[in-house]
Amino acid sequence: MLASTPANPVFDDGPSLRAVQCGPGTVDVVRLLAPRQRVQLGAMASRLRLPARMVIYREGSIAQWVFIVASGVLKAFRDLPSGKRRIVAFLFADDLFGLSESHHYVNSLQAITPVKLYRIQRATLMDTLRRDPELEFQFLCKLTHELRKSQRHTVIVSRRDAAGRMTMFLRMLEQHGHQSCASSIEIPMSRSDTANYLGLSLESVSRACRSLERSEIVAFPDRHRVRVIDRLRFERLAARM
Amino acid sequence: MLASTPANPVFDDGPSLRAVQCGPGTVDVVRLLAPRQRVQLGAMASRLRLPARMVIYREGSIAQWVFIVASGVLKAFRDLPSGKRRIVAFLFADDLFGLSESHHYVNSLQAITPVKLYRIQRATLMDTLRRDPELEFQFLCKLTHELRKSQRHTVIVSRRDAAGRMTMFLRMLEQHGHQSCASSIEIPMSRSDTANYLGLSLESVSRACRSLERSEIVAFPDRHRVRVIDRLRFERLAARM
């Protein structure tokens, strides 16, 4: 399980949003909000600590709240008519969720690890945004960033080979930069969640991992951690499609 | 290039944005902008008429402009390291494109049919949005809408069967409601663009179409038009996954 940092100042400074800036600037992912804006949002947010597996809301229910992740990992998914489930996104610290369509949530949301969330009344946030264009602009940047991420996800899923999808996924997790550990990537979600996100069967993910391990491209110290052994081949595999 | 068509009122009223409203309201796709806002945006936009196949911009180039589609169809794509190409979105009237990441376009954009576009200086638009929260809010809604569409695209691509993907794609085109013709759906793009978007080979798309036709679920009067014959089975096929 993901360690929940007991002494976490993040939860007190108010929410933050991670994204690449829209305008000129670095290509890096940065925290968008100014201290003033964080305090402002923090003032209207309630803080929630929720255990792993808890369902935050279900698709189709009335969208009363908007959420910002302070820490932890969540999954956003849709249940398909067949009863199958598709994970459309994983959410990490400084991610935003709960933006609705015509007043209803479009995805279901569930915690994977224990999470800390900021929760803001939808109407309150909307009113605030309508009065504070600078703040609203930050949300615009964040949404643009999410759109890119979703498009990248589509590109991953449209690959044919399981190992290639898995490699791109690991690279995504790595770039998400829980830079706590330089040499090893943390995989907070289960194999079946991973399979679901990648549009593969659980068995294919398992086989792809073994295959990557056998060819000595990566090593799995344990099931929630991976270390890249052969960076060159790793990158080539992620790129070649 | 800059000629505005007297015969086309769309091009004179100023740009518009299609999306489902974020807040309470209908679940239908509506035109977001108020007449005042359309005029305002129209005042800072130049009008372009571009022929089919024209490349508007290439991925990676400096993002100087933001565009809104007045009419026509375009494709947004990325070139992958292998030289293959993935279409990440088709764009129709009242769609927005050119939002950048750190000042560079992330996709390439090309016209499929002849198009009419509104083109606005990026910096000008940003300044305007920062001063007009109501207008900015409309862009926020539009982006949320695009994010949903991208997630739906991912769900389509993650299906296994070609016929199912094709059916969902046709349903998408239908809902896009060129409601000009109730009984038949227009398919503006080529088979190979379709294949590209669906993550299938050109041959698979072709076979899927023939298969749908043979089972008398749809009929293809010509290559750019399809009529749903058996609505029930059509919807079942689109839903079953």
Add this chain to the structure above:
DNA sequence: CGTACCGTTGAGCAGGCTCAACCGCTGTGG
């Protein structure tokens, strides 16, 4: 120690990809 859950491994099948030939339309040049 048994149960449950998640993950691994194996056998066989199915559907999509590749390669290749062919068709029909369009535009071009003689």
Add this chain to the structure above:
DNA sequence: CCACAGCGGTTGAGCCTGCTCAACGGTACG
């Protein structure tokens, strides 16, 4: 006017890989 090339699309044969079904393994927890 015809011959030709080129492009987009169709069809067929065979391969490849991921899915399904099923059994087994390992770890946490009562």
